[in-house]
Amino acid sequence: MTEQNENQNEQIKSQEPRPKTDQAYKFLSDALRASFTLLKIIIVVLLALFLLSGLQTVGPYEKALVLTFGKISGEGEGRVLESGLRWVWPYPIQEIVRIPVEKKINLALDSMWYYERPEDRLPQGSKDRRNFGPTLNPLIDGYCLTRGERQDTGQEQSDYNIVHTKWQLTYQITDPESFFKNAYVDFADIEAGQNYADVIEDNITSMLQAMLADAVVSTLVNYTIDDVLFQQIGSITDHVKRSLQDKLNQIQSGITVVSIQLDNQAPPRQVADAFWASVQAANIKETTIKDAQSYYDKSLNEAGGPVAEELLAATEDKNTDPKHAEQLWPQLAGQAQDVIAKAEAYRTRVVENAKANADYFRSLLPEYRKSPRLVVQKIWQDTVQQVFDEADEKIIIQPTGNKNEVRILVSRDPAIKKQEDEQPQNK
Amino acid sequence: MKNIAVTILVIVIVGIGVLLAVCFQVRDTEAALVTRLGKPQRTITKAGLNVRWPAPIERVHKFDTRMRIYEAAIAETTTKGAIPIIMHTFVIWQVQEPLRFYNAVQTVDQAENKLYSLIQDTQNKVVGRHEFSEFVNSNPENIRFEQIEDEMLQELKAAASQNYGINIKAVGIKQLKVNEDTTRAVFDRMKAERNRKTEAILSEGNAMATAIKSDADTKKQKLLAAVEGRAKAIRGTGDAEAAKYYELLKEDPEFAMFLRETEAIKKALEKRATIVISADSEPFRLLKEMPELEPKK
Numbered sequence: 175m176t177e178q179n180e181n182q183n184e185q186i187k188s189q190e191p192r193p194k195t196d197q198a199y200k201f202l203s204d205a206l207r208a209s210f211t212l213l214k215i216i217i218v219v220l221l222a223l224f225l226l227s228g229l230q231t232v233g234p235y236e237k238a239l240v241l242t243f244g245k246i247s248g249e250g251e252g253r254v255l256e257s258g259l260r261w262v263w264p265y266p267i268q269e270i271v272r273i274p275v276e277k278k279i280n281l282a283l284d285s286m287w288y289y290e291r292p293e294d295r296l297p298q299g300s301k302d303r304r305n306f307g308p309t310l311n312p313l314i315d316g317y318c319l320t321r322g323e324r325q326d327t328g329q330e331q332s333d334y335n336i337v338h339t340k341w342q343l344t345y346q347i348t349d350p351e352s353f354f355k356n357a358y359v360d361f362a363d364i365e366a367g368q369n370y371a372d373v374i375e376d377n378i379t380s381m382l383q384a385m386l387a388d389a390v391v392s393t394l395v396n397y398t399i400d401d402v403l404f405q406q407i408g409s410i411t412d413h414v415k416r417s418l419q420d421k422l423n424q425i426q427s428g429i430t431v432v433s434i435q436l437d438n439q440a441p442p443r444q445v446a447d448a449f450w451a452s453v454q455a456a457n458i459k460e461t462t463i464k465d466a467q468s469y470y471d472k473s474l475n476e477a478g479g480p481v482a483e484e485l486l487a488a489t490e491d492k493n494t495d496p497k498h499a500e501q502l503w504p505q506l507a508g509q510a511q512d513v514i515a516k517a518e519a520y521r522t523r524v525v526e527n528a529k530a531n532a533d534y535f536r537s538l539l540p541e542y543r544k545s546p547r548l549v550v551q552k553i554w555q556d557t558v559q560q561v562f563d564e565a566d567e568k569i570i571i572q573p574t575g576n577k578n579e580v581r582i583l584v585s586r587d588p589a590i591k592k593q594e595d596e597q598p599q600n601k
Numbered sequence: 602m603k604n605i606a607v608t609i610l611v612i613v614i615v616g617i618g619v620l621l622a623v624c625f626q627v628r629d630t631e632a633a634l635v636t637r638l639g640k641p642q643r644t645i646t647k648a649g650l651n652v653r654w655p656a657p658i659e660r661v662h663k664f665d666t667r668m669r670i671y672e673a674a675i676a677e678t679t680t681k682g683a684i685p686i687i688m689h690t691f692v693i694w695q696v697q698e699p700l701r702f703y704n705a706v707q708t709v710d711q712a713e714n715k716l717y718s719l720i721q722d723t724q725n726k727v728v729g730r731h732e733f734s735e736f737v738n739s740n741p742e743n744i745r746f747e748q749i750e751d752e753m754l755q756e757l758k759a760a761a762s763q764n765y766g767i768n769i770k771a772v773g774i775k776q777l778k779v780n781e782d783t784t785r786a787v788f789d790r791m792k793a794e795r796n797r798k799t800e801a802i803l804s805e806g807n808a809m810a811t812a813i814k815s816d817a818d819t820k821k822q823k824l825l826a827a828v829e830g831r832a833k834a835i836r837g838t839g840d841a842e843a844a845k846y847y848e849l850l851k852e853d854p855e856f857a858m859f860l861r862e863t864e865a866i867k868k869a870l871e872k873r874a875t876i877v878i879s880a881d882s883e884p885f886r887l888l889k890e891m892p893e894l895e896p897k898k
Contacts, residue, residue: 244628245648312778334737358667381670388773448795455799459806466810470817510828517832521839528843557863567875
């Protein structure tokens with residue numbers, strides 16, 4: 175009975191309302207459910223964000239490599255991704271490395287130029303301008319050694335000269351995989367406003383400058399200072415470019431030299447005057463030779479015209495076809511043409527005269543044979559008449575043996591007299 | 602159901618934690634050394650995912666294996682013939698053997714300290730074996746610049762690899778100079794040489810100009826001589842042709858000569874002539890007296 179009562183009591187107790195405990199339990203239960211739901215949402219969102227973070231853009235001037243657990247993924251050409259939107263598993267599973275391949279980057283090399291402050295570039299005589307000393311300080315002044323002029327003395331010549339140069343390198347990353355594996359780029363160095371391309375540029379600049387300087391130094395020892403300043407600039411830049419590219423290939427840098435430019439070159443300021451005098455001399459030499467050449471052209475042109483030289487060569491060279499020379503003779507001009515023309519005129523005149531004389535002779539000969547005296551007299555008189563007609567002055571004198579001398583002045587031309595009177599005055 | 606989800610979540614979180622503790626990546630740009638309780642255990646030079654005992658049992662030391670440049674300080678050294686020369690050398694290096702690198706230097710800064718001494722030492726040795734004329738020479742065939750760089754590379758490569766686990770990929774000479782006093786002497790020589798060259802240029806120019814002018818004169822004379830020869834030949838042909846007509850005069854040479862003389866005298870006295878003639882001459886004789894003419898029977 176007692177047990178029955180106890181059970182009944184418990185049932186009664188349990189059926190009694192427990193307002194405070196139940197409410198708390200319910201709140202807790204609701205809160206847990208809500209938190210759990212929220213947690214699930216957060217997890218889903220985080221998972222979505224995690225997956226979305228794998229969406230990456232490869233820029234138009236870039237190529238990309240995908241690293242899976244640090245190793246470059248893909249085979250063959252598939253190892254390098256072209257530009258576009260890409261999805262990769264987010265870090266740490268995969269990561270994408272973008273390399274700016276299309277960009278052509280310029281790099282200046284001024285370390286081979288003498289040291290000068292901006293004020294030193296002011297015009298001579300300026301207060302702040304500092305004059306250079308008689309020497310070059312190897313710690314601050316940059317320069318290169320060039321070989322001396324070759325002299326065939328048979329002795330070892332280690333003469334050298336000093337030259338200042340400034341260079342410009344344009345390069346491009348053409349093998350992204352080699353570049354990524356070998357070129358040291360610390361992306362932790364990235365600063366505000368910089369992109370990856372800038373960081374890459376910054377990181378490899380010192381290496382490229384050093385390698386370019388090495389290529390320049392090792393190239394210029396093979397050239398003379400005149401080659402560098404005036405004569406072989408194209409060959410030198412090609413040589414430097416080849417040398418630098420070889421060195422870059424040797425270290426598998428993935429970088430291609432687009433161009434090398436010699437921006438500026440100058441002899442040391444300490445010897446500049448002597449150099450410019452030499453340049454001036456070269457100009458004078460050129461002018462002198464040009465003048466001589468003009469004289470040459472003018473002389474031959476005046477003597478024989480444009481074909482003078484060719485004709486002369488043809489006449490001197492026994493192997494030349496005589497027909498060729500004959501074709502050239504009529505093309506002569508100038509003095510030679512004049513001489514030939516006179517000769518031609520002489521020939522014509524002589525022949526025509528001879529012909530005319532012969533014709534005249536033959537026409538008179540029959541009459542002469544008939545009455546020689548009359549014909550001779552007629553011709554003689556005609557001749558005398560013509561001569562006297564054309565003569566300006568005719569003076570007829572009495573032979574000296576005769577006491578009665580007669581002088582007759584016939585048709586004296588007043589103009590001649592006047593002219594003769596004036597001549598002494600002019601003198 | 603809820604309990605299962607929580608359990609999975611916990612397992613995932615714990616799993617990730619465990620994976621992070623025991624897995625590590627080695628990139629294509631790295632090499633790694635795994636030490637167990639401080640003792641080097643293994644080196645990893647291939648990129649990928651690797652497993653280790655969690656710290657502090659095993660630790661991973663990673664080394665960047667990409668190329669770095671190190672420029673030694675500009676320094677003066679002497680060539681075989683005791684000629685001082687100033688060089689600024691650089692090397693391009695990379696970590697090659699992580700274990701040796703870890704044991705010998707550990708950090709990049711310490712590696713560069715070691716490289717400094719190594720470069721100076723190698724530079725002095727290699728340059729000391731070569732004459733100055735092998736760096737720069739009037740005869741380019743005697744220049745051994747690249748060979749000298751290569752010798753430095755081989756010696757540095759061997760020493761750096763053996764001692765520090767470093768691979769020297771390239772050696773270069775950024776600057777090759779002479780000391781300050783020497784530049785003064787070089788300038789004096791350059792000036793003298795340039796002045797000599799200036800004189801030579803001017804002399805050469807004058808000589809060339811003279812040669813060109815002489816050549817012009819010679820050619821002109823030769824040409825005119827040739828032209829005169831041809832003119833003579835032309836005149837000769839004229840005379841020869843004219844001679845054919847003279848043959849005709851042989852029928853009566855005296856009469857022909859008379860005609861020729863009359864023509865000649867007409868020609869000679871054609872212009873501006875002054876004639877002085879005796880009053881006894883024909884036809885002026887008429888002025889003195891009337892002729893006595895009788896008809897011929």
